[in-house]
Amino acid sequence: QVQLVESGGGLVQAGGSLTLSCIVSGLTFDLRTMGWFRQVPGKEREGVSCIRWNGDSTLYEDSVKGRFTISRDNAKNTLYLQMNSLKPEDTAMYFCAADRLAYGLAPDAYTYWGQGTQVTVSS
Numbered sequence: 001q002v003q004l005v006e007s008g009g010g011l012v013q014a015g016g017s018l019t020l021s022c023i024v025s026g027l028t029f030d031l032r033t034m035g036w037f038r039q040v041p042g043k044e045r046e047g048v049s050c051i052r053w054n055g056d057s058t059l060y061e062d063s064v065k066g067r068f069t070i071s072r073d074n075a076k077n078t079l080y081l082q083m084n085s086l087k088p089e090d091t092a093m094y095f096c097a098a099d100r101l102a103y104g105l106a107p108d109a110y111t112y113w114g115q116g117t118q119v120t121v122s123s
Contacts, residue, residue, distance in 0.1 A: 002026040002112040004096045009117030016086050016121075022079040022096030022114060028053075033103045034072060034079045035110065038092035038119075047105025048094070049081065059105055063089070086121045094119050 008020040020036065035050030049070040051058045058070055069082040079096060093116040102109035 002028060002031065002098055004098060004112055004114035006094065006096045006114040006117040009094060009119045011120045011122065012086055014086060014088055014121055014123045017082070017084045018086060018119060019083065020081040020094055020096075020117060020119070024077045024079065024098065028077060028098075030100050031098050032100055033110075034096065034098045035105065036070060036079075036081045037095045037097055037105075037107050037110075038090075039095070039116075040092045045095070045107045047107060050103065050105060051079070052103065053098075057103075059103075061105060083119070086119075088121050088123050090119060091121050092119060093117070 003025045005023045012018050031053045033050050036048040037045050038048050039045040049060045051070045067085045072079045095116045096114040097110035098112040099110040
């Protein structure tokens with residue numbers, strides 16, 4: 001069993017920065033990938049970024065490339081998403097996810113999910 005708890009969401013002005021954190025607990029020894037996803041009402045959940053639990057490989061959705069940085073600290077069992085140059089269209093509920101097999105930005109491939117943290121970017 002894997003538990004994920006996100007934090008760091010909030011209200012920020014366009015152009016600002018925000019860092020999200022996800023603490024992972026439970027049976028994490030065989031996790032392959034962790035990722036960040038976001039969803040707004042009326043739209044499908046979309047992948048933002050993911051990273052291999054062991055290794056440096058990362059993927060980013062096109063709209064966040066160059067602005068967001070995903071990282072992890074395995075010793076601290078924590079995943080991060082550094083978000084810079086935030087735009088109003090980044091406003092969404094952000095979810096942390098993990099899986100033992102998946103590597104990609106397709107939400108349906110991930111097994112473990114946090115409850116989400118709201119990010120709101122104002123203009």
